[in-house]
Amino acid sequence: MKNISIIIISLIIGLPSVKSQCTLNNSEVNSTYISTSGISEIDNLIKSEKIKLEQFFNVKVEMKTCNGYNGLARSSCASYNCNGTIELGKGLLLFEYKKKGPSSGYNIGKYMIISIMAHEFAHIFQYSHPEFRFKNSVVQEVHADMLAGWYMTKYFMDNTPGSDKYGWYYSSEGSKVRDIWTDMTISFGWMGDKAYWSKQHHGNYSTRALAFHEGWSFLAEREIKDFSYYLDRSVQIAESLIERFDNE
Numbered sequence: 001m002k003n004i005s006i007i008i009i010s011l012i013i014g015l016p017s018v019k020s021q022c023t024l025n026n027s028e029v030n031s032t033y034i035s036t037s038g039i040s041e042i043d044n045l046i047k048s049e050k051i052k053l054e055q056f057f058n059v060k061v062e063m064k065t066c067n068g069y070n071g072l073a074r075s076s077c078a079s080y081n082c083n084g085t086i087e088l089g090k091g092l093l094l095f096e097y098k099k100k101g102p103s104s105g106y107n108i109g110k111y112m113i114i115s116i117m118a119h120e121f122a123h124i125f126q127y128s129h130p131e132f133r134f135k136n137s138v139v140q141e142v143h144a145d146m147l148a149g150w151y152m153t154k155y156f157m158d159n160t161p162g163s164d165k166y167g168w169y170y171s172s173e174g175s176k177v178r179d180i181w182t183d184m185t186i187s188f189g190w191m192g193d194k195a196y197w198s199k200q201h202h203g204n205y206s207t208r209a210l211a212f213h214e215g216w217s218f219l220a221e222r223e224i225k226d227f228s229y230y231l232d233r234s235v236q237i238a239e240s241l242i243e244r245f246d247n248e
């Protein structure tokens with residue numbers, strides 16, 4: 001419950017947000033590709049994380065860096081052995097890379113970049129699995145946040161000693177991860193917007209924060225480790241989150 005209360009508090013004090021949305025499958029967008037983000041640590045992180053995300057979501061993706069502040073997931077790609085293309089704006093990458101946890105002060109930039117990648121990979125996964133049907137693009141976006149939240153929870157658990165034991169997140173190792181998670185949830189919520197009428201609407205602060213948190217709630221708190229079980233319920237949960245929170 002600690003996480004949720006901090007989220008509510010941050011809503012009240014109105015922390016800042018940045019325009020950093022992703023675009024779904026929009027072939028009208030013509031991006032200018034660039035060879036580097038300008039920071040080798042970011043370039044290397046994207047390269048190494050791409051391999052892990054491809055394995056997890058069982059997709060092949062072309063990763064591109066481009067100018068601007070947006071992310072984009074296309075179902076098309078230049079090479080034949082590929083499920084889609086992901087473009088990440090340099091402005092978005094540099095902004096997120098500098099991010100410090102609003103609650104803990106820890107550097108969370110690396111994790112934010114991986115989370116944004118996971119959200120875009122989730123779209124490529126959606127494109128490859130037409131059995132997931134979304135009423136509209138907001139449900140699709142919130143669903144992608146939920147899959148990103150699962151991936152990140154798994155990431156933290158895989159990198160935390162003792163995370164295979166019950167209630168691990170109350171241990172000293174788990175405590176830091178829990179603080180980082182709270183900050184991640186808040187920061188993910190910041191990417192939300194209130195443009196309810198727009199085709200680019202992704203969910204507001206609460207909807208996005210809580211969608212991202214769903215993965216933690218299943219995997220870390222309730223220790224439900226079956227991703228298929230999560231997937232089976234995911235669209236319905238996304239719809240329910242939107243109905244409950246995405247209307248203020």
Ligand SMILES: [Zn+2]
Binds near residue numbers: 022023123141144
């Ligand atoms: Zn998206």
